[in-house]
Amino acid sequence: MAIRVENKQSGPSRTNLMGLTRNDYKGRPTTLCQGCGHNSIASQIMAACYENSIPPEKVIKISGIGCSSKSPAYFMSRSHGFNSLHGRMPSIATGAVLVNRELIAIGVSGDGDTASIGIGQFIHLLRRNLPMVYIVENNGVYGLTKGQFSATADKVQVLKKIGENPFFPVDVCMEALIANCGFVARSFAGDPKQVKELIKAALSFNGTAVLDIISPCVTFNNRDESTKSYAWGKEHEIPIHDVTFVPRYDEIAVDYEPGEGTEVELHDGSTLMLKKLEQDYDPTDRKAAIMLLEETRARQVLATGLIYINKDQPPLQEVEELVDTPLTRLREEDLRPSPESLLEVLESFR
Amino acid sequence: MAEMQIAEKVSNQKQREQDPIYNDFSMVVATVNGSGSQTANMAIIRSLFRMGIPVSGKNLFPSNIQGLPTWFTIRASSDGFTARRDTTEILVAMNVTTFIEDLEELTPGGVCFYSDDFAVPGNRNDIVLYPMPIRKLVKEVNPPAALRDYVANMVYVGVLAQMLGIEMEEVHRALETHFTGNKRPIELNMSMIEAAALWAEKNLEKIDPYFLKREDKTKGQILIDGNTAAALGAIYGGVTFAAWYPITPASSLADALEEYLPQLRCQDGGCKATYSIIQAEDELAAIGMALGAGWSGARAMTSTSGPGIALMAEFAGLAFQAEIPVVIWDVQRMGPSTGLPTRTSQGDIFFVRFLGAGDTRHIILLPGNMKECFEFGWKAFDIAERIQSAVFVLSDLDLGMNLWMSEPLEYPDQPMDRGKILNEEDLERLGDFARYRDVDGDGIAYRTLPGTNHPLAAYFTRGTGHDEYAIYSERPDDWEANMERLWRKHETAKAYLPPPVIEKMDGASIGLIAFGSTDPAVREAQARLVGENIRTDYLRLTSIPFRDEVIDFVRSHEKVYVIEMNHDGQMRQLLQLEMPDQAVKIHSIRKNNGLPLSAGWITPALLEAEGG
Numbered sequence: 001m002a003i004r005v006e007n008k009q010s011g012p013s014r015t016n017l018m019g020l021t022r023n024d025y026k027g028r029p030t031t032l033c034q035g036c037g038h039n040s041i042a043s044q045i046m047a048a049c050y051e052n053s054i055p056p057e058k059v060i061k062i063s064g065i066g067c068s069s070k071s072p073a074y075f076m077s078r079s080h081g082f083n084s085l086h087g088r089m090p091s092i093a094t095g096a097v098l099v100n101r102e103l104i105a106i107g108v109s110g111d112g113d114t115a116s117i118g119i120g121q122f123i124h125l126l127r128r129n130l131p132m133v134y135i136v137e138n139n140g141v142y143g144l145t146k147g148q149f150s151a152t153a154d155k156v157q158v159l160k161k162i163g164e165n166p167f168f169p170v171d172v173c174m175e176a177l178i179a180n181c182g183f184v185a186r187s188f189a190g191d192p193k194q195v196k197e198l199i200k201a202a203l204s205f206n207g208t209a210v211l212d213i214i215s216p217c218v219t220f221n222n223r224d225e226s227t228k229s230y231a232w233g234k235e236h237e238i239p240i241h242d243v244t245f246v247p248r249y250d251e252i253a254v255d256y257e258p259g260e261g262t263e264v265e266l267h268d269g270s271t272l273m274l275k276k277l278e279q280d281y282d283p284t285d286r287k288a289a290i291m292l293l294e295e296t297r298a299r300q301v302l303a304t305g306l307i308y309i310n311k312d313q314p315p316l317q318e319v320e321e322l323v324d325t326p327l328t329r330l331r332e333e334d335l336r337p338s339p340e341s342l343l344e345v346l347e348s349f350r
Numbered sequence: 351m352a353e354m355q356i357a358e359k360v361s362n363q364k365q366r367e368q369d370p371i372y373n374d375f376s377m378v379v380a381t382v383n384g385s386g387s388q389t390a391n392m393a394i395i396r397s398l399f400r401m402g403i404p405v406s407g408k409n410l411f412p413s414n415i416q417g418l419p420t421w422f423t424i425r426a427s428s429d430g431f432t433a434r435r436d437t438t439e440i441l442v443a444m445n446v447t448t449f450i451e452d453l454e455e456l457t458p459g460g461v462c463f464y465s466d467d468f469a470v471p472g473n474r475n476d477i478v479l480y481p482m483p484i485r486k487l488v489k490e491v492n493p494p495a496a497l498r499d500y501v502a503n504m505v506y507v508g509v510l511a512q513m514l515g516i517e518m519e520e521v522h523r524a525l526e527t528h529f530t531g532n533k534r535p536i537e538l539n540m541s542m543i544e545a546a547a548l549w550a551e552k553n554l555e556k557i558d559p560y561f562l563k564r565e566d567k568t569k570g571q572i573l574i575d576g577n578t579a580a581a582l583g584a585i586y587g588g589v590t591f592a593a594w595y596p597i598t599p600a601s602s603l604a605d606a607l608e609e610y611l612p613q614l615r616c617q618d619g620g621c622k623a624t625y626s627i628i629q630a631e632d633e634l635a636a637i638g639m640a641l642g643a644g645w646s647g648a649r650a651m652t653s654t655s656g657p658g659i660a661l662m663a664e665f666a667g668l669a670f671q672a673e674i675p676v677v678i679w680d681v682q683r684m685g686p687s688t689g690l691p692t693r694t695s696q697g698d699i700f701f702v703r704f705l706g707a708g709d710t711r712h713i714i715l716l717p718g719n720m721k722e723c724f725e726f727g728w729k730a731f732d733i734a735e736r737i738q739s740a741v742f743v744l745s746d747l748d749l750g751m752n753l754w755m756s757e758p759l760e761y762p763d764q765p766m767d768r769g770k771i772l773n774e775e776d777l778e779r780l781g782d783f784a785r786y787r788d789v790d791g792d793g794i795a796y797r798t799l800p801g802t803n804h805p806l807a808a809y810f811t812r813g814t815g816h817d818e819y820a821i822y823s824e825r826p827d828d829w830e831a832n833m834e835r836l837w838r839k840h841e842t843a844k845a846y847l848p849p850p851v852i853e854k855m856d857g858a859s860i861g862l863i864a865f866g867s868t869d870p871a872v873r874e875a876q877a878r879l880v881g882e883n884i885r886t887d888y889l890r891l892t893s894i895p896f897r898d899e900v901i902d903f904v905r906s907h908e909k910v911y912v913i914e915m916n917h918d919g920q921m922r923q924l925l926q927l928e929m930p931d932q933a934v935k936i937h938s939i940r941k942n943n944g945l946p947l948s949a950g951w952i953t954p955a956l957l958e959a960e961g962g
Contacts, residue, residue, distance in 0.1 A: 024805075028821070057807060060646075060800045073810055073822070080800035081810040082645060084638070085664055091593075091630070091638025092645070096800065098626045099591050099648035103801050121638070124631040323622040327590040328647035328799060330624055332766045335588030335649070337614040339761045342586065345610070346758050348527075349572035350400075 017053035027075040037189030037215030048199040068110030068137035087118025090125035100326040105132035115151035126179035139217035140228035147220035172212040182310040183209035200245035206267035240305040242275035373428040375439035384416030386500035396524035402565040406432035407753040433871035436950035508546025576749035581606030583727015591643035591650040593636040599747035600681040633658035647799035653679035667706025675734035681750040693944030694747035699920040714894040720756035735769035748867040784818040785809040793839030847893035861907035865891040874949035
């Protein structure tokens with residue numbers, strides 16, 4: 001039984017609703033290794049933005065440092081990009097988005113950038129609920145410095161140069177859940193369809209959306225026994241549901257029995273359709289989400305899909321009670337109070 | 351102790367035959383941190399100020415919430431000298447643990463008001479002692495138990511008012527200001543003050559020479575601290591984003607932003623903000639957010655002190671390299687490391703100037719008074735956006751947290767300078783955009799803001815090497831060309847920086863160079879040196895890189911002394927680097943012990959250096 005969706009973007013049409021072609025979403029040629037999971041994710045980011053008809057000029061691509069953080073150069077050249085400092089992408093994003101609330105921020109980070117040097121900023125970003133898509137391209141290894149363990153590396157994993165890893169890995173999704181993140185998803189670069197649908201949903205979410213995507217490093221960490229390898233992912237991936245994103249402007253024709261799926265309406269009116277697979281899973285239940293991560297870790301399987309969603313937390317710009325106009329577009333008359341007001345203030349210092 | 355006995359004891363003290371001294375003393379109020387003496391001290395300062403007497407207030411406080419000793423210094427100076435004075439003429443002793451030590455610091459002929467339950471040592475026959483029956487007087491007024499300790503401080507306000515001649519009406523007005531018209535605390539405190547004054551009138555015989563009398567020397571002036579002035583400057587400079595992390599002595603700058611922004615900068619019926627202030631998780635995040643905001647097109651700032659600056663080093667380098675406007679206030683305190691967190695210093699000059707890896711160097715503004723804290727508060731944004739780089743403003747604890755008398759802050763005399771930004775029409779007209787191309791020959795390239803709706807607008811910001819189009823490049827030529835342009839740009843910056851303040855004296859033989867909070871001490875020292883037949887020209891630095899006026903000043907003097915508060919003579923060394931051919935004639939007068947500089951130290955140090 002399949003979910004049937006009539007999607008205006010799919011099919012022969014060569015432009016999206018913005019009148020742009022897929023080419024308009026292209027980046028510079030990649031300099032990452034051939035077969036790197038990050039390239040596949042970059043392709044899905046482009047596809048998601050194209051299919052969602054997001055104007056590339058409205059997007060900012062932000063990253064920290066590392067292989068993953070280089071990748072924003074390889075998609076959407078018509079978007080402003082900022083390859084910032086190691087582990088500090090969240091702070092750059094916070095400033096950039098708060099002062100221009102119309103920007104759509106796509107952050108690309110890695111497991112070192114997020115779970116090691118950047119764990120502090122990551123947690124505080126989630127705590128503030130800044131609207132942005134936060135992708136972790138998780139390969140369990142430092143690629144750019146040629147193969148050291150990262151904080152998500154498997155315990156007892158063996159790397160060529162370093163030997164065996166004695167430490168328990170950081171689970172990015174678990175950290176996000178604990179930090180009260182309202183959109184927590186996990187996927188696998190070897191499952192591009194799911195990656196794309198989840199990115200589309202994340203782009204429609206008004207808050208921080210975390211996507212932990214297992215993205216194999218073909219050079220340093222792709223041995224079959226590694227939980228970050230293509231072979232292991234393909235073998236052990238268990239989608240918790242079938243994910244389909246339906247934009248707000250599409251007609252939806254759903255074809256499944258009651259109880260076989262859940263529809264999640266997102267902030268911009270689009271819908272995420274989650275079709276039940278093996279067992280019932282309610283992504284709005286935080287406790288169930290934590291249980292799922294615990295269980296799948298114990299069973300050594302890769303559960304993918306939308307692990308948790310909570311749309312009720314106010315995003316940062318609402319907490320800050322900002323004017324509707326982006327702060328960057330305010331003019332001098334909005335920003336510089338009058339001479340009379342200064343005289344009044346001065347009177348209180350006499 | 352019966353009142354008659356106290357009066358007897360006091361009158362038994364030797365009365366000195368001395369002319370009265372009007373409006374010229376330094377008073378130290380020694381209390382315990384957290385005991386609520388701030389209200390009392392503020393009332394005294396405000397009263398003097400409103401009596402037209404030039405005054406300054408400096409708080410020497412411990413890094414502690416409650417319980418450790420703290421000293422508040424109030425200087426009254428008819429001549430208008432408001433620097434810290436080395437001598438203490440009047441001591442108000444409210445802290446028994448430091449009483450002996452405080453007494454020793456009192457100048458011969460000085461006066462001590464003390465809580466009458468303190469044991470007075472017998473070794474100071476050269477001072478006047480006035481006991482204050484604090485407990486007894488508090489009991490009489492009987493304030494609510496929770497407020498007893500706070501109200502007790504008002505006893506010394508009342509006694510001082512009576513004994514020195516502070517006008518009671520001004521004390522009342524000062525409390526009105528302090529409690530913003532809130533009647534209850536005003537009345538309670540006033541009743542304590544009046545009771546104490548009445549007691550002093552009946553029981554204490556005035557035998558010291560220090561008097562206060564109304565003058566007309568503060569007319570039109572204001573009393574303000576530098577952090578508040580800086581925050582107001584930023585607000586009138588159109589700040590749209592500030593991120594910060596709590597640290598002494600910079601926190602009150604962000605506090606002042608939070609206090610004044612809602613009343614000065616809200617829209618849509620006063621409830622929607624035209625700014626965002628974020629208390630970050632640390633200083634790394636604070637500057638990162640400010641940089642993100644500056645990149646996006648905001649007037650963005652952060653405020654911190656030395657340890658925070660240390661954490662900001664990597665981002666500071668990124669701001670320089672990627673050319674992102676951001677304003678960073680460093681309210682300096684004593685380092686290295688945690689140092690003396692509540693004491694002042696000018697020790698971050700080197701660190702901030704070169705903060706970052708490789709060939710980083712930064713623009714620095716150096717406010718020397720309240721007007722400049724305000725002026726540089728708004729001007730820093732203009733410079734940052736014009737030059738597209740980090741602009742550091744180096745204040746210090748003395749400027750930032752102490753009360754200074756000042757001419758009124760002046761409304762900005764220039765419209766905002768938002769720098770070189772290309773919009774959609776510009777891009778359409780030009781047909782090409784290279785983020786790092788020196789189109790105008792001044793080193794400053796054009797930028798676009800994220801969200802600019804044109805296919806040519808985007809570029810990729812990075813700390814890595816790049817070509818004119820911001821594309822990653824490791825080519826040696828690209829690197830060198832970009833660095834050369836950055837150097838050109840920082841030469842261009844000089845024209846946008848505030849010029850030094852130069853004051854010449856007829857017959858001057860030597861030049862003095864100073865900056866920041868030491869200005870009042872330097873001026874007072876200049877006046878004293880005239881009495882020693884040494885006449886001096888004075889250049890006060892307000893910015894780095896040094897403008898031509900600074901170079902000319904050094905060249906045109908045979909000998910120059912750089913006066914500063916750090917161990918290494920950092921500013922002197924920067925000047926020597928800038929003009930190696932002049933290096934041997936640039937000398938150093940420096941002191942760095944946590945206390946604000948005083949003329950009493952500068953003058954003999956300079957006399958000694960001059961071989962006198």
